[in-house]
Amino acid sequence: xxxxxxxxxxxxxxxxxxxxxxxxxxxxxxxxxxxxxxxxxxxxxxxxxxxxxxxxxxxxxxxxxxxxxxxxxxxxxxxxxxxxxxxxxxxxxxxxxxxxxxxxxxxxxxxxxxxxxxxxxxxxxxxxxxxxxxxxxxxxxxxxxxxxxxxxxxxxxxxxxxxxxxxxxxxxxxxxxxxxxxxxxxxxxxxxx
Amino acid sequence: xxxxxxxxxxxxxxxxxxxxxxxxxxxxxxxxxxxxxxxxxxxxxxxxxxxxxxxxxxxxxxxxxxxxxxxxxxxxxxxxxxxxxxxxxxxxxxxxxxxxxxxxxxxxxxxxxxxxxxxxxxxxxxxxxxxxxxxxxxxxxxxxxxxxxxxxxxxxxxxxxxxxxxxxxxxxxxxxxxxxxxxxxxxxxxxxxxxxxxxxxxxxxxxxxxxxxxxxxxxxxxxxxxxxxxxxxxxxxxxxxxxxxxxxxxxxxxxxxxxxxxxxxxxxxxxxxxxxxxxxxxxxxxxxxxxxxxxxxxxxxxxxxxxxxxxxxxxxxxxxxxxxxxxxxxxxxxxxxxxxxxxxxxxxxxxxxxxxxxxxxxxxxxxxxxxxxxxxxxxxxxxxxxxxxxxxxxxxxxxxxxxxxxxxxxxxxxxxxxxxxxxxxxxxxxxxxxxxxxxxxxxxxxxxxxxxxxxxxxxxxxxxxxxxxxxxxx
Numbered sequence: 039x040x041x042x043x044x045x046x047x048x049x050x051x052x053x054x055x056x057x058x059x060x061x062x063x064x065x066x067x068x069x070x071x072x073x074x075x076x077x078x079x080x081x082x083x084x085x086x087x088x089x090x091x092x093x094x095x096x097x098x099x100x101x102x103x104x105x106x107x108x109x110x111x112x113x114x115x116x117x118x119x120x121x122x123x124x125x126x127x128x129x130x131x132x133x134x135x136x137x138x139x140x141x142x143x144x145x146x147x148x149x150x151x152x153x154x155x156x157x158x159x160x161x162x163x164x165x166x167x168x169x170x171x172x173x174x175x176x177x178x179x180x181x182x183x184x185x186x187x188x189x190x191x192x193x194x195x196x197x198x199x200x201x202x203x204x205x206x207x208x209x210x211x212x213x214x215x216x217x218x219x220x221x222x223x224x225x226x227x228x229x230x231x
Numbered sequence: 232x233x234x235x236x237x238x239x240x241x242x243x244x245x246x247x248x249x250x251x252x253x254x255x256x257x258x259x260x261x262x263x264x265x266x267x268x269x270x271x272x273x274x275x276x277x278x279x280x281x282x283x284x285x286x287x288x289x290x291x292x293x294x295x296x297x298x299x300x301x302x303x304x305x306x307x308x309x310x311x312x313x314x315x316x317x318x319x320x321x322x323x324x325x326x327x328x329x330x331x332x333x334x335x336x337x338x339x340x341x342x343x344x345x346x347x348x349x350x351x352x353x354x355x356x357x358x359x360x361x362x363x364x365x366x367x368x369x370x371x372x373x374x375x376x377x378x379x380x381x382x383x384x385x386x387x388x389x390x391x392x393x394x395x396x397x398x399x400x401x402x403x404x405x406x407x408x409x410x411x412x413x414x415x416x417x418x419x420x421x422x423x424x425x426x427x428x429x430x431x432x433x434x435x436x437x438x439x440x441x442x443x444x445x446x447x448x449x450x451x452x453x454x455x456x457x458x459x460x461x462x463x464x465x466x467x468x469x470x471x472x473x474x475x476x477x478x479x480x481x482x483x484x485x486x487x488x489x490x491x492x493x494x495x496x497x498x499x500x501x502x503x504x505x506x507x508x509x510x511x512x513x514x515x516x517x518x519x520x521x522x523x524x525x526x527x528x529x530x531x532x533x534x535x536x537x538x539x540x541x542x543x544x545x546x547x548x549x550x551x552x553x554x555x556x557x558x559x560x561x562x563x564x565x566x567x568x569x570x571x572x573x574x575x576x577x578x579x580x581x582x583x584x585x586x587x588x589x590x591x592x593x594x595x596x597x598x599x600x601x602x603x604x605x606x607x608x609x610x611x612x613x614x615x616x617x618x619x620x621x622x623x624x625x626x627x628x629x630x631x632x633x634x635x636x637x638x639x640x641x642x643x644x645x646x647x648x649x650x651x652x653x654x655x656x657x658x659x660x661x662x663x664x665x666x667x668x669x670x671x672x673x674x675x676x677x678x679x680x681x682x683x684x685x686x687x688x689x690x691x692x693x694x695x696x697x698x699x700x701x702x703x704x705x
Contacts, residue, residue: 054304057300058300058304061300061303062300065294065298066293066294069292069293069294069298070289070290070292073289073292074285074289079292079294079295082292082294083294083295083297083298086294086298087298087302087303090303091303094303160288161284161285161287161288161442161444162284163280163281163284163285163288164284164285164288167281167285178281178285179285181246182278182281182282182285183282183285183286183289188248203246203248204248206246206248207242207243207246207248210242210245210246210278210281211238211242213277213281214242214274214277217277217280217281218273218277
């Protein structure tokens with residue numbers, strides 16, 4: 039990914055073309071982070087769009103001295119996804135889904151069949167990660183997929199450094215329990231012999 | 232060695248949450264304890280698996296076309312105006328307040344000096360007005376939203392991944408009951424939608440215990456990067472599903488597993504050529520694979536279909552992989568003949584069983600329909616020599632003669648190997664290289680030492696090799 043600094047400066051100065059370029063530079067990765075956290079493409083798309091919208095409209099709040107742009111964007115995305123998780127417990131429909139029900143052409147990328155197909159082709163790791171509780175899932179996705187340092191994770195998750203570390207350890211242990219019996223028991227077996 | 236490291240220590244080690252001192256203590260122990268090194272290898276394998284599978288799954292997911300800049304542009308413009316207005320207002324307000332304070336001070340002094348003799352008129356202060364510059368700016372931006380730069384930003388990320396499905400007659404009716412309908416993934420290069428050209432195709436086979444998404448990230452990223460740098464030519468990459476009940480078909484054919492050779496080299500190639508704008512000729516077809524015995528097997532068997540091969544981290548000689556056999560024998564504590572017991576075995580053992588399903592099928596032995604490569608005699612696991620011979624015969628070192636017995640030759644062959652992998656001695660790779668040279672088989676050997684184990688390599692050399700050797704013209 040190219041350095042977004044020049045684009046950020048141009049957008050901070052008001053050049054909307056720079057905002058559009060920034061948007062497309064981060065569109066896929068923001069969606070994928072949200073998808074990793076939520077496990078549902080439609081929800082991920084809405085959360086990612088919200089996060090990008092917020093980040094770009096509040097670009098003046100971005101302080102390059104405190105964090106990189108992607109760390110800042112990930113902080114916003116995680117926050118949006120947490121909101122979405124909380125709202126899942128409420129019996130209501132998101133506005134976008136409501137609109138979609140109201141006659142918009144269904145998007146083949148998000149159709150239930152397509153989602154079911156996608157679910158089938160996802161790995162065991164994916165299933166195991168999705169079965170983690172939300173704060174462990176955040177830790178694994180940010181560390182193993184996004185490759186953040188623990189310091190960055192502490193910023194993104196708004197928690198102490200040691201908490202970020204312990205969440206990754208606990209999440210990893212849980213994944214090991216889930217995944218190891220199918221695949222990596224050899225070492226345990228051997229030690230037991 | 233008095234006491235082994237704990238699970239908690241391994242978890243901290245693998246996730247880099249130890250202090251320097253803690254890590255050094257563990258390193259000292261690991262240096263002298265083979266058991267713990269083996270245990271750590273299991274953790275490393277799991278950590279890599281999480282990283283790669285999660286990466287592959289997320290890379291395969293893309294937002295729909297609904298998620299685009301146009302959808303938020305109007306909102307953004309409004310918020311932007313408010314922010315700019317507020318900022319300018321704040322600046323003007325701050326200026327006005329300073330001015331008022333200065334005037335008040337001046338007024339005070341004046342009054343003092345003039346002894347309050349004359350009243351002064353209050354100076355006119357213009358408070359904030361909406362700055363016209365902001366509106367002009369927004370208007371300008373609106374007119375130029377389709378600027379070349381933003382289009383370029385989208386274009387740079389335009390390679391895409393599609394999935395498709397094939398129903399294979401060659402796999403139908405396999406004894407183990409694996410599905411004949413399989414999903415595959417296709418990488419289409421950035422220019423595919425606009426060029427109208429035909430493209431060479433590389434088939435990328437996943438390894439044992441893994442799935443078709445395994446190579447999507449490393450190979451796709453290497454290709455994207457080299458294309459962006461202008462160092463490779465555009466090609467299509469197909470990621471087939473070679474998995475089965477034994478966690479890996481070995482890309483071979485038997486009544487037990489089905490005919491994977493025809494499924495990949497015949498049916499899938501035909502379907503891809505019919506579906507995409509490919510160059511449907513052997514000169515424009517390549518094959519690669521991680522734990523690349525399958526890729527090399529198909530290349531040796533079908534140079535009439537694939538003309539360029541770049542197997543990655545292949546095991547050229549099963550006989551010279553002592554650690555795996557040792558572990559397999561240690562894990563095999565009783566003869567098994569059912570699927571449930573199979574699932575409880577470690578991958579080292581199951582790889583031999585998967586190979587046996589492909590090379591030593593036995594339709595009279597349900598439910599596994601194969602001759603077991605291992606057996607337990609007097610409480611000790613042993614290899615079954617007649618099955619073991621068949622497994623050894625399937626190693627590339629023994630298949631090269633069959634390749635030379637048929638008339639076609641590969642146009643180019645790259646052996647790309649992580650020589651830092653401790654489970655297979657580097658001499659095995661170099662011996663295979665020497666064997667090919669002595670038989671007059673043209674090839675290149677690229678050895679790297681990542682220290683990461685096999686297959687977790689940079690795939691740029693594979694892309695480069697394909698780009699240099701495939702035929703890109705119709």
